[in-house]
Amino acid sequence: MVVTVDGAKGIIYKGQIIFGKKTLASEISSDKVEKHYKTATKLYVNLAEPNLAFKVASQNVDGVGLLRAEFILSQIGKHPKQFLEEGKGLQFIEQLTNSISTFGKAFGKRSVIYRATDLKSNEYRNLAGGDKFEPKEANPMLGYRGAFRFIKNPDVFKLELAAIKKVRQKYPNIHLMIPYVRTVLEDFIKIGIDGISIGSNDLTMLILGTDRDNEEVASEFYELDDAVLWALERAIKTALKAGITSSICGQAPSVYPELTQKLINWGITSISVNPDAVESTRQIIYECEKKLLAKG
Known part of the structure; x- marks a missing residue:
């Protein structure tokens, strides 16, 4: 890939740009070049869909700041506790591992921050078997979710941790985020x-x-x-x-x-x-x- 560096302005242009005496950076049409600004503050991207991982990874980003687990679980389609009830916990781990690995591979050495599942109870109920395991809450947004759920009932979180551990053996750029931390107790x-x-x-x-x-x-x-x-x-x-x-x-x-x-x-x-x-x-x-x- 060929780039042109404007050292005076700290800007990298995609492609070869010839600067003569009569050519200034300000004269270059913005629709013909793509500016790649370098910043001390990292710019991450929010992602959820594995099929977009490689496309987004080609952008001028420093990694994934928020990889949402919720979309992945929706694709799997079954409540994690249903997997456990059927004795298929390893199957859930494998499916989750494959999805997360896609992001690890796409972003190479750039960090990918995987946020552990933060589905609310009404969203969990939409998964196969979910109605057996989830309470009916009047206000799920402020209800049984986030770090509190992991502490009160760690079975599903343990499955996620097992998947993360497996992914990191090949893609150490994957990191874990704990969602919806409420109080100083957490x-x-x-x-x-x-x-x-x-x-x-x-x-x-x-x-x-x-x-x-x-x-x-x-x-x-x-x-x-x-x-x-x-x-x-x-x-x-x-x-x-x-x-x-x-x-x-x-x-x-x-x-x-x-x-x-x-x-x-x-x-x-x-x-x-x-x-x-x-x-x-x-x-x-x-x-x-x-x-x-x-x-x-």
Whole structure:
């Protein structure tokens, strides 16, 4: 692959570009070249579908910041406890291993952060056998899910751990994220974690008590609310002080450049966005880092 490096601007262009005395980088048509901005803040991508792994891996991303297990489980189609009841736990592990391995292979040495299953009880009930194992909850969003589920009933989590262990034997770039950590009782910093990942959508919903999917109150869902910003700043600075990584997953950084500037100023180490927002977010990060450096 041939690239052209503009050392003055810190930009890499795809293809060969000849710069003569009358040719300036600003004169190059943006629709003819693809800019590959280099940033200190890592840019990750959110993924779920194995069939998109190799296509997305070809983009200018540093890895996968959020690999959602939920889509993979939906493809498998059967409740993990149903596998266990049938004595087919190894079959579930094998299917999960194959799906996760696709991402490990596609991204090579780049990190892939696999978020352990965060299906809510109503979503689990849609899987074959799910109605036997799942409670009927009035508000599944705030119910039996996340780290609490793993602690109360670890059988399914053990299957996931077995799959992760198997995948990492061949693809050590796969890492594990624990989802929906609620309280300080589930705070693992002191016993050793590598980093934190902040879901801006859930954080905003929980702090403001607002359901963004409810049209009656959706107008009150605002990621730049002072309370949300306070929580973000505290989490990021705490991670920085503890010497661990911090990442944010959600649409906010790609929608609000001013938020991205704050995140970078606070010391966030990575931002993870959907594939269609990669290029624009990389440029936003690049411009924010330039402003930070200019301030000295």
